[in-house]
Amino acid sequence: MKPSRLSAFRPKVARLERRSFIKQGLSLGALSLLSGCTLKDDDAVDRLLSAMSRFNDKMQAALFDPTKLAPTYSEADLTTPFPFNAYYEEKDVPLVDGESYRLQLSGLIADKRPWRLEELRALPQSSQITRLVCVEGWSAIGKWRGVAFRHFLERIGADLTARYVSFRCADKYYSSIDMPSALHPQTLLALDFSDAKYGYPLRLRIPTKLGFKNPKFIGEIFVTNDYPGGYWEDKGYNWFSGS
Amino acid sequence: MADAAGAEKPQTIHPLFIRATHWVNAFAIFVMVLSGWRIYNASPIFGFEFPPGFTLGGWLAGALAWHFAAMWLLALNGMAYLAYGIVSGHFRRDFFPISFKRALNDVVLASRGRLDHAPGRYNAAQRLLYVGVILAVIVAIFSGLAIWKPVQLQGLTALMGGYDTARLVHFFAMAAIVAFLVVHIALAVGVKGVLAPMFTGRAEAPR
Numbered sequence: 001m002k003p004s005r006l007s008a009f010r011p012k013v014a015r016l017e018r019r020s021f022i023k024q025g026l027s028l029g030a031l032s033l034l035s036g037c038t039l040k041d042d043d044a045v046d047r048l049l050s051a052m053s054r055f056n057d058k059m060q061a062a063l064f065d066p067t068k069l070a071p072t073y074s075e076a077d078l079t080t081p082f083p084f085n086a087y088y089e090e091k092d093v094p095l096v097d098g099e100s101y102r103l104q105l106s107g108l109i110a111d112k113r114p115w116r117l118e119e120l121r122a123l124p125q126s127s128q129i130t131r132l133v134c135v136e137g138w139s140a141i142g143k144w145r146g147v148a149f150r151h152f153l154e155r156i157g158a159d160l161t162a163r164y165v166s167f168r169c170a171d172k173y174y175s176s177i178d179m180p181s182a183l184h185p186q187t188l189l190a191l192d193f194s195d196a197k198y199g200y201p202l203r204l205r206i207p208t209k210l211g212f213k214n215p216k217f218i219g220e221i222f223v224t225n226d227y228p229g230g231y232w233e234d235k236g237y238n239w240f241s242g243s
Numbered sequence: 244m245a246d247a248a249g250a251e252k253p254q255t256i257h258p259l260f261i262r263a264t265h266w267v268n269a270f271a272i273f274v275m276v277l278s279g280w281r282i283y284n285a286s287p288i289f290g291f292e293f294p295p296g297f298t299l300g301g302w303l304a305g306a307l308a309w310h311f312a313a314m315w316l317l318a319l320n321g322m323a324y325l326a327y328g329i330v331s332g333h334f335r336r337d338f339f340p341i342s343f344k345r346a347l348n349d350v351v352l353a354s355r356g357r358l359d360h361a362p363g364r365y366n367a368a369q370r371l372l373y374v375g376v377i378l379a380v381i382v383a384i385f386s387g388l389a390i391w392k393p394v395q396l397q398g399l400t401a402l403m404g405g406y407d408t409a410r411l412v413h414f415f416a417m418a419a420i421v422a423f424l425v426v427h428i429a430l431a432v433g434v435k436g437v438l439a440p441m442f443t444g445r446a447e448a449p450r
Contacts, residue, residue, distance in 0.1 A: 049305075052312035063395050070394045131406065133393060136303065137286035139406055208394050236304035238311065243394045 057240040064242055066180050070207035073129045079140035082194055085211065086171065087231065093197045094170040094217050101201050107166075107222035110157025117201055120191060123147045123155070128186055130207040132214065133243055135232075144205040146190035150183045158223045166228035167204060170217035175230035177206065177213060178240065184208050189218075210241040255444045256363030261333065262444055264324040271320060272380070272420065274299060274313035279417055281306030288414060311391075318384060325377075338370050346371040360434060362446035376423040383416035 084090045102114035127145035134140075153160060160183065166176035181187065188205040199216025206214055212232050222228075233239045257265075278300050280293035285303045300306030328334040345367035352358040358366060365373065389400040389409040403409035431438050440446055 049308040049312055052315075053308055056311050063392065065395060068395060068397075071397055131393070133406065134286070135307070137282065137288075137390075137410065232304070236308060238307065243392065 053236075053238050056238055060240040060242040061178060061180070064178075064180060064208070066184055070130050070186055070243070073131065073141050075129065075143070077141045078129065078143060080194075082142050082198065083134075083138070083140050084197055085134060086216070087173065088171070090197060092171075096170050096201055096217060096219075098201050103202060103218065104220040105156055105222070106220065107224045108159035108162045109223050112156075117191070120147060120152075120189070120202070124151065125191070126188070127192070128188060128205070128207070130186065130205075132207070132211050134211040135237060135241065142193065144188055144190040144203075145192035146188045146202075146205070148185065149187040149189050149204070149206075150185065152189050153182065153223075162223045163225045164223070164228055166222050166224060167215040167218050168220040168222075169215050170219050173215055173217070173231050174228070175213055175215045175233065176228040176239075177204075177209065181206060181208055181242070208243050210243055212237065213241050254446055256440050256446050257444045258331075258333075259444060260327050260331075261324075262441060264320055264327070265441060267316065267320045268324065271313050271317035272424075274309055275317055275383075276417060276421060278306040278309035278313070282310060283414070288410060314384075314387065317380075321380060321384070337365050338374050341370050341374060342367055343371065360437070362436070362440065372423060372426065376420060376427075379416050379419040379423065383413060383420065386410075386413040386416055389413075 086093070098117050101117050103116075103120065104114050105112045124147065125145055126148055127143060129141060129143045131139050131141050153165070158165075160179060162179055164176045165179060165182040166174070168174050184206070186207050190199070190203050190205040191201065193199065193203070193205075199218070202218045203216040204214050204218065213230075230237075230239070277298050281295070281298035281300045282303065284292045284295070284298065285306075298306065300309045347368075349358055349366045349368040353368065360366070385399060386403050386409050388396055389403040390406065390413055393400040393406045393409075400406055400409055403412050431441070436446070
């Protein structure tokens with residue numbers, strides 16, 4: 001995939017700001033579709049689409065096989081340079097000081113002691129070369145190395161029966177995933193990747209979900225039973241977004 | 244509109260079940276294509292984008308919400324239609340045999356305005372087009388599933404030639420459906436007396 005083509009996506013990401021599915025975006029297609037219905041009542045359509053999205057969360061959770069591994073690739077397949085993608089421009093990536101960095105833990109976790117980078121690095125590390133699929137449709141193959149998330153969650157005494165694992169990030173991004181996906185063998189708390197701009201010092205790599213469910217620059221992890229939402233999810237993207 | 248039983252039965256050229264699934268399908272395809280164009284625009288495969296005014300959803304998340312809602316309607320309605328078509332004998336009776344030669348011959352006749360159109364009977368060109376578009380929708384659904392779930396349904400994605408190729412297959416299946424629609428709608432509107440029976444079920448001028 002050519003980097004020039006990928007850079008073309010960035011302005012579009014920045015444009016994705018509207019919360020309502022149709023309020024400001026009622027296009028010709030939608031108009032002709034709705035003529036004859038109560039056109040003024042945008043909210044009824046919004047509610048129906050939201051209900052279908054929640055239904056799709058459930059269907060995807062049912063389809064999710066906790067033992068099914070994402071296909072892996074070889075070094076030769078790596079996409080270089082790996083596309084940078086965020087809700088902001090590349091020049092605005094947060095700079096996190098690794099020395100003073102502490103991973104904060106909260107919620108349904110027995111041992112909430114913050115973690116230093118060296119401590120995370122002392123845990124068993126594994127690496128993977130997998131395909132990251134963006135909600136926009138493009139994909140790229142990358143390499144990530146770090147701690148198996150399941151191992152980390154067990155180590156900190158997280159309540160593994162809780163429904164959600166949620167992330168707050170240094171770039172003000174936030175997202176959340178379901179516990180079964182968090183415990184998938186390929187879900188990685190990644191410490192090593194090709195460049196700091198992809199989430200230094202800590203990011204999630206979860207090949208069983210779309211790219212935007214892979215938060216970067218993670219500052220805090222919390223475990224909860226209350227739906228935590230996410231940056232894009234709250235704007236209307238499907239929450240489960242499994243791959 | 245209820246069908247009158249018995250004596251008037253032969254006049255019903257499109258059974259209620261076919262009419263109902265046809266219009267549900269028309270709505271679902273309309274939503275899938277227009278929202279699909281918006282999704283395509285988020286990461287165009289080729290050097291063009293669809294005019295935003297002819298898309299559905301307003302932005303990517305809206306388009307995806309429409310797409311992943313209407314897919315259930317398309318798939319469930321499509322399965323009901325296929326089941327009916329097989330069980331009732333509609334496919335066997337009305338679609339087969341399919342002959343490319345006769346279809347071509349019919350197209351030539353139609354272009355000269357000499358093709359007879361008997362209500363309720365599909366000519367060879369129609370048979371080929373209808374079976375073709377059913378196959379295109381099936382390919383669109385399976386390639387769509389391959390893109391949607393390249394991990395959980397990785398066997399299907401591999402069958403489609405991998406993730407990137409599955410996107411191409413999905414695109415060209417859409418293109419085939421849209422090409423069909425151009426011809427189909429032009430004929431439905433242009434040929435006298437074929438559109439109304441798709442609502443009423445009855446031929447306008449009984450023979």
